[in-house]
Amino acid sequence: MSSKQAREKVTIIFAGDSGDGIQLTGFEFSNTTALYGNDISTFPDFPAEIRAPQGTVSGVSGFKLNFGSTEVYTAGGLADVLVAMNAAALKKNLSQLKENSLIIANEAGFDKRNLKLAGYLDVEDPLKEQEAFHQIVRIDVTRLTREALKETDLTLKDRDRSRNMFVLGFIYWLFNRDISSTEKFISDKFNKVPDVAEANKLVLKAGYTYGLATEAAYQRIEVKPAILPKGVYRNIVGNEGVALGLIAAAKKSGLELFYGSYPITPATEILQHLAKHKNFGVKTFQAEDEIAAATAAIGASFGGALGITASSGPGIALKAEAMGLAIMLELPLVIVNVQRGGPSTGLPTKTEQADLMQALHGRNGEAPMPVLAVNAPADAFDTAFEACKIAIEHMTPVMILSDGYIANGAEPWQFPKAADLASITPKMAKASANAYMPYKRDENGVREWAIPGIKGLEHRVGGLEKEELSGNVSYEPDNHEKMVKLRQAKIDNIANFIPEIKCDLEKGDVLVLGWGSTYGAIKVAVNQLKKEGVSVAQVHLRHLNPLPKNLGEVISRFKTVLIPELNNGQLIHIIRDKFLVDAKGLNKIKGQPLYAEEIKAAVKELM
Amino acid sequence: MTQNVEYTAKDFSTDQDVRWCPGCGDYSILKQVQTIMPELGLAREEIVFVSGIGCSSRFPYYMNTYGMHSIHGRATAIATGLKAARPELSVWIISGDGDSMSIGGNHLIHMLRRNPNVNLLLFNNEIYGLTKGQYSPTSEFGKMTKSSPMGSIDHPFNPLALVLGSDATFVARTMDRDPKHLREILLRANQHKGSSFVEIYQNCNVFNDGAFEVFSDKKSKALETIFLENGLPLVFGENNNKGIALDGLKPIVVDVDQFGKDALWIHDESDLTKANLLARMFDGAINGVDFPRPFGIFYATQRPCYEDLMADQIALAIETKGAGDLDTLLQGRNSWEIK
Numbered sequence: 001m002s003s004k005q006a007r008e009k010v011t012i013i014f015a016g017d018s019g020d021g022i023q024l025t026g027f028e029f030s031n032t033t034a035l036y037g038n039d040i041s042t043f044p045d046f047p048a049e050i051r052a053p054q055g056t057v058s059g060v061s062g063f064k065l066n067f068g069s070t071e072v073y074t075a076g077g078l079a080d081v082l083v084a085m086n087a088a089a090l091k092k093n094l095s096q097l098k099e100n101s102l103i104i105a106n107e108a109g110f111d112k113r114n115l116k117l118a119g120y121l122d123v124e125d126p127l128k129e130q131e132a133f134h135q136i137v138r139i140d141v142t143r144l145t146r147e148a149l150k151e152t153d154l155t156l157k158d159r160d161r162s163r164n165m166f167v168l169g170f171i172y173w174l175f176n177r178d179i180s181s182t183e184k185f186i187s188d189k190f191n192k193v194p195d196v197a198e199a200n201k202l203v204l205k206a207g208y209t210y211g212l213a214t215e216a217a218y219q220r221i222e223v224k225p226a227i228l229p230k231g232v233y234r235n236i237v238g239n240e241g242v243a244l245g246l247i248a249a250a251k252k253s254g255l256e257l258f259y260g261s262y263p264i265t266p267a268t269e270i271l272q273h274l275a276k277h278k279n280f281g282v283k284t285f286q287a288e289d290e291i292a293a294a295t296a297a298i299g300a301s302f303g304g305a306l307g308i309t310a311s312s313g314p315g316i317a318l319k320a321e322a323m324g325l326a327i328m329l330e331l332p333l334v335i336v337n338v339q340r341g342g343p344s345t346g347l348p349t350k351t352e353q354a355d356l357m358q359a360l361h362g363r364n365g366e367a368p369m370p371v372l373a374v375n376a377p378a379d380a381f382d383t384a385f386e387a388c389k390i391a392i393e394h395m396t397p398v399m400i401l402s403d404g405y406i407a408n409g410a411e412p413w414q415f416p417k418a419a420d421l422a423s424i425t426p427k428m429a430k431a432s433a434n435a436y437m438p439y440k441r442d443e444n445g446v447r448e449w450a451i452p453g454i455k456g457l458e459h460r461v462g463g464l465e466k467e468e469l470s471g472n473v474s475y476e477p478d479n480h481e482k483m484v485k486l487r488q489a490k491i492d493n494i495a496n497f498i499p500e501i502k503c504d505l506e507k508g509d510v511l512v513l514g515w516g517s518t519y520g521a522i523k524v525a526v527n528q529l530k531k532e533g534v535s536v537a538q539v540h541l542r543h544l545n546p547l548p549k550n551l552g553e554v555i556s557r558f559k560t561v562l563i564p565e566l567n568n569g570q571l572i573h574i575i576r577d578k579f580l581v582d583a584k585g586l587n588k589i590k591g592q593p594l595y596a597e598e599i600k601a602a603v604k605e606l607m
Numbered sequence: 608m609t610q611n612v613e614y615t616a617k618d619f620s621t622d623q624d625v626r627w628c629p630g631c632g633d634y635s636i637l638k639q640v641q642t643i644m645p646e647l648g649l650a651r652e653e654i655v656f657v658s659g660i661g662c663s664s665r666f667p668y669y670m671n672t673y674g675m676h677s678i679h680g681r682a683t684a685i686a687t688g689l690k691a692a693r694p695e696l697s698v699w700i701i702s703g704d705g706d707s708m709s710i711g712g713n714h715l716i717h718m719l720r721r722n723p724n725v726n727l728l729l730f731n732n733e734i735y736g737l738t739k740g741q742y743s744p745t746s747e748f749g750k751m752t753k754s755s756p757m758g759s760i761d762h763p764f765n766p767l768a769l770v771l772g773s774d775a776t777f778v779a780r781t782m783d784r785d786p787k788h789l790r791e792i793l794l795r796a797n798q799h800k801g802s803s804f805v806e807i808y809q810n811c812n813v814f815n816d817g818a819f820e821v822f823s824d825k826k827s828k829a830l831e832t833i834f835l836e837n838g839l840p841l842v843f844g845e846n847n848n849k850g851i852a853l854d855g856l857k858p859i860v861v862d863v864d865q866f867g868k869d870a871l872w873i874h875d876e877s878d879l880t881k882a883n884l885l886a887r888m889f890d891g892a893i894n895g896v897d898f899p900r901p902f903g904i905f906y907a908t909q910r911p912c913y914e915d916l917m918a919d920q921i922a923l924a925i926e927t928k929g930a931g932d933l934d935t936l937l938q939g940r941n942s943w944e945i946k
Binding site: 031034288297300322457 | 621623650651652653655656657660667668670671672673674675676677678681684685686687688689690691692693695696713714717917920921924925927928929930931933934936937938939940941942943944945946
């Protein structure tokens with residue numbers, strides 16, 4: 001009889017060669033776990049190379065999942081369980097493990113060749129060394145997988161490809177999960193190659209059965225369903241959440257969605273998701289470069305569509321010129337920046353928040369633009385939707401800041417009903433007897449959108465400075481100064497259309513002020529500190545330009561402001577500049593997310 | 608797309624002062640474009656002019672249609688997005704040799720391979736005019752300019768060879784000094800469904816005066832130019848006494864009377880091999896022989912347009928999957944309820 005141990009939260013890392021199907025295994029386990037009712041948060045960590053050198057530490061692909069019977073806000077700190085497909089996966093992740101954690105090792109991945117590749121030169125059995133610190137489960141996955149498939153006609157190579165399913169089956173047994181959702185996934189994925197589908201299902205079952213058969217040896221782990229707010233949930237990955245938000249905004253505004261993009265990590269999946277949904281009238285344009293992606297979107301917006309473009313790192317730099325044009329034309333345009341480590345090519349698959357200053361200021365001339373930041377995968381939809389609403393209703397380009405941690409991370413999402421989404425009303429010009437004034441503004445400083453095809457509204461726009469009202473080219477000194485201020489006022493005025501921030505403390509010692517993907521870690525840290533009696537509160541900004549109107553007032557209620565960021569200090573400059581407060585920074589620039597423990601320590605240091 | 612109003616060229620001019628140098632070749636092109644507009648059978652509001660940056664790119668301000676004077680080199684990309692979003696519009700791109708051949712070279716070749724139904728007028732004056740006289744990607748080797756006081760060491764682009772290499776579906780050359788020919792080519796470009804590329808030799812009388820004079824000067828024109836007409840033999844010279852024939856794939860200049868008209872090269876707009884040979888009748892001799900510069904339509908073929916292919920895929924997706932339902936999309940493959 002196997003015994004069971006109950007846990008409130010478990011963090012598990014799947015790790016192996018980047019060709020081992022680690023991401024898929026992790027993703028499927030996340031889905032099943034979320035369906036079971038656990039709250040989850042995931043973080044894939046993979047090398048930039050598609051097939052990095054096999055067996056080496058640099059080639060290790062990882063997938064981290066934190067799930068629990070209580071609310072989960074981050075992909076977790078140190079892990080409880082490691083699935084290591086080879087020696088390199090062990091070596092890379094050892095420092096990521098709690099004491100006495102469970103290591104599930106694929107024996108074939110610890111042969112002489114793999115040990116050498118992983119750099120275990122003088123060690124005969126690194127697993128044995130770990131027995132003093134961790135519980136080790138050795139499984140000969142390769143042999144057992146081949147065994148399970150011995151009756152099939154598949155080649156050896158094809159059989160070995162299903163190894164990840166054996167591991168997944170075993171993990172399902174370990175956590176007492178239902179395999180049917182993954183079976184359905186396999187059927188859908190391989191519906192054109194039934195042989196492969198059958199093989200994968202066989203191996204999945206074999207892995208589960210192996211757990212049952214050997215259960216005397218291992219203890220199963222029980223993580224009960226979480227008590228989440230009532231409602232209907234699904235799993236959502238950040239990039240998909242953005243894509244859905246864009247489609248929903250197009251549908252709600254009655255505009256056609258035109259998406260111009262050039263593939264770049266980690267923004268590519270937005271293009272792929274949108275390309276799948278052509279039956280929503282979505283037009284995707286895979287451009288020759290980042291510049292064409294952005295300018296084609298501007299062309300589409302000029303034609304009356306909702307023009308959108310996305311990129312990351314150096315790709316955003318290339319779009320700066322186009323953003324300037326959209327600011328001058330005062331047309332809707334949404335730019336999604338899925339941030340990655342920089343500068344230059346930097347760390348394509350690692351996460352960072354170092355593009356905030358670029359988002360706010362990275363264009364020539366006085367070129368203000370609203371900036372919104374996503375804080376988690378489940379927040380991606382709402383932020384993308386709101387960014388589109390602002391772009392359309394205020395006739396301006398808007399930048400959405402996401403990052404690699406959000407883009408590839410997943411969590412349960414209480415998705416909205418289409419009917420409950422806010423309305424979006426484009427400010428379309430209508431034919432009239434009076435001469436059309438392209439740059440005439442309403443009380444919010446917003447000009448009308450006159451799209452080609454409407455008689456009597458023929459007009460010319462361009463990147464040269466505009467004369468107020470007529471939009472004709474003007475080099476007049478007073479006009480230029482006036483136009484610069486009008487464009488700024490239009491953006492500043494958006495503060496009247498965004499919610500004020502809420503803060504649950506009337507007065508306090510420390511305010512932890514963040515933006516973007518540090519949300520979960522700050523939330524965990526602040527909640528724990530509160531339980532410890534610390535006078536601390538969290539404010540997390542979605543709107544980085546313009547800032548919420550009451551931010552200064554909220555900041556003034558605290559003795560100290562701590563600003564954790566995955567950069568060398570960017571929001572901190574803005575807060576110091578705007579509110580003249582001696583804010584303190586907590587900065588991590590390692591391509592990895594912040595951990596709650598790090599934030600807690602920083603807060604305590606300020607006390 | 609039809610309109611009932613009878614337009615005149617004047618209906619297409621705006622109240623903006625035209626700001627090109629007096630004597631600039633752009634005036635002639637503007638006049639011809641405004642003149643053909645009423646003949647297109649389109650309402651003004653259905654026409655859009657998109658330009659990049661450079662002297663020629665001021666063009667949209669002078670056309671009473673919808674228009675955008677955009678950023679350097681990007682007009683082709685902007686027009687592609689516009690046309691994809693609004694396939695029914697008549698989209699005209701105005702560009703120069705710097706705009707299209709240099710900073711916008713990438714967008715140009717990619718637009719041409721995608722083949723949206725637009726018309727691109729390349730005002731080629733072989734010089735940077737707006738920045739006051741530096742060599743351009745079409746300036747001849749050795750050209751002395753402010754930025755090449757010892758002569759340009761850049762080998763120039765042969766624009767038509769470049770666009771043929773990008774699989775353009777309509778390739779033509781004309782010039783500002785021949786309004787009749789210019790007009791004819793503009794009308795044909797408009798009729799062509801697909802991306803029409805029209806190179807227009809345009810004189811910059813301030814920084815590169817006379818660059819194309821040999822092609823319009825009465826004394827030299829007959830020997831230096833050859834006007835292509837579909838189905839007709841390639842003849843040039845005084846009284847068309849000279850002709851071009853093909854010896855295999857080698858063009859030769861012959862005396863028409865001696866060689867016989869029937870044996871000459873007959874122009875065929877649909878022949879890509881011959882179009883490539885014509886495009887190579889450019890600077891420098893071929894096999895030691897100087898050829899006249901061809902004008903007219905080098906090549907015209909049909910290929911599906913980008914915006915139509917895009918619309919077809921959307922129609923097919925709706926037909927097979929049904930029109931998208933937002934609630935179904937948001938719910939995804941697996942959802943669960945917490946009660």
